[in-house]
Amino acid sequence: MPTLAPAPAEAQRIPLLRRAMAYIQVLKPRETLLLSLMGWMTALVATGLHPSLGRFLLAGTAVLLGSAGANGLTNCLDRGVDARMRRTRGRVLPAGLLGPAQAWVWCAGLTATALGMAWALHPWAFGAGALALACSLVARKTWATHFLGAVSSCGPVWVAWFAFRPEVTPLFGLLSLLVALWVPLHVWTLMLAYREDYLRAGVNIFPLDKGQRVAPWLCFALAVGLLVVVGALAWIGGFGPLFGASAGAVGLLLCLACWRMARSPTPALAIRSFRLTAYPFLGVVFLAMPLDRWIGG
Incomplete structure (x- = not known):
C-alpha cells in the first residue's frame, strides 16, 4: 500500500x-x-x-x-x-x-x-x-x-x-562572593567529569592539564568556602531558621560530595558534585532567602 x-x-x-x-x-x-x-x-x-x-x-x-x-x-x-x-x-x-x-x-x-x-x-x-x-x-x-x-x-x-x-553593602558583597566561589566549582567539576571529551576537542586548560590531581581538592576547598559564606549570609543578612537549615543542609551535602570526589577522583563522582552545585545548591540558597523573610514576617 x-x-x-x-x-x-x-x-x-x-x-x-x-x-x-x-x-x-x-x-x-x-x-x-x-x-x-x-x-x-x-x-x-x-x-x-x-x-x-x-x-x-x-x-x-x-x-x-x-x-x-x-x-x-x-x-x-x-x-x-x-x-x-x-x-x-x-x-x-x-x-x-x-x-x-x-x-x-x-x-x-x-x-x-x-x-x-x-x-x-x-x-x-x-x-x-x-x-x-x-x-x-x-x-x-x-x-x-x-x-x-x-x-x-x-x-x-x-x-x-x-x-x-x-x-554596595555587606549583604551585596556576600551575595557576590557566593557566586564568585560557586563558578569555578561548578565549571571544574564538569570539566573533571568530561576531561577526555574536552581534551579531544582541543581544550587543554586547568584543570584538564596538570591540575587533575589538585583540582578535586580545590573543589572541596571551594565547597567549604561556600558553606562559610552561607553562614555569613545567615548572620549578616539576619536570616532565620529556614534559611539556615535549608542552605546549610545543601552546603553540607555539597561538601560531602566534593570530599568523596577529592579522595577518589572519578568521572562519576565529579558529575555528581557538578549536579549538586546548580539547582540543589545555588537554587536552594537563593530561594531560601526571600522565603525565610516571608515566613519570618
Whole structure:
C-alpha cells in the first residue's frame, strides 16, 4: 500500500516548531532560568519583599533577557569546540538546526534590549550588566575563563540589586562572593567529569592539564568556602531558621560530595558534585532567602 504523505499543514508545522525550539535552545534554558532566579530572588531580598511591581517586572525581564542573550552569544562563540565534543555536538548550532548569523542577531538583540532596560532602571544596573556581558564573551576556553565567568555570573545579582538599591553593602558583597566561589566549582567539576571529551576537542586548560590531581581538592576547598559564606549570609543578612537549615543542609551535602570526589577522583563522582552545585545548591540558597523573610514576617 502506498504511504500517505503528511498533510500540508503538518508538513509546515514540524519544521517551524523545530526552528522555534532552536531559537529557545540556543539560549541554554536551564542555565538561563538559574541565573534569572538568582536575579529575581536578589530583587526581593534587596527590597525587603516589597518591590514596586512595575519596577520588579522591568528588572526581572532585563535579567531574563540579558542572561538568555549572553548564554546564546557564548554558544555562538563556542560552537567550534561544541562540534568536537560528544557531550555538546547535539546543540542547535553544531547540529545545524540554527544558522550562526541568525543566532548572533537573535542573541545580540536580546542583550541590547536587556541593557536598555537596565539603563532605564539605573546607570549602575546598566554598568553591571555591560561588565558582566563583556566578561562572558572575552577569552573563551582559556585560563582566564573561570575568573571572568565569576564576574559574568554575578551580572543578574548586580543588575537586580542596583535596580533597587544603588549602593554596595555587606549583604551585596556576600551575595557576590557566593557566586564568585560557586563558578569555578561548578565549571571544574564538569570539566573533571568530561576531561577526555574536552581534551579531544582541543581544550587543554586547568584543570584538564596538570591540575587533575589538585583540582578535586580545590573543589572541596571551594565547597567549604561556600558553606562559610552561607553562614555569613545567615548572620549578616539576619536570616532565620529556614534559611539556615535549608542552605546549610545543601552546603553540607555539597561538601560531602566534593570530599568523596577529592579522595577518589572519578568521572562519576565529579558529575555528581557538578549536579549538586546548580539547582540543589545555588537554587536552594537563593530561594531560601526571600522565603525565610516571608515566613519570618
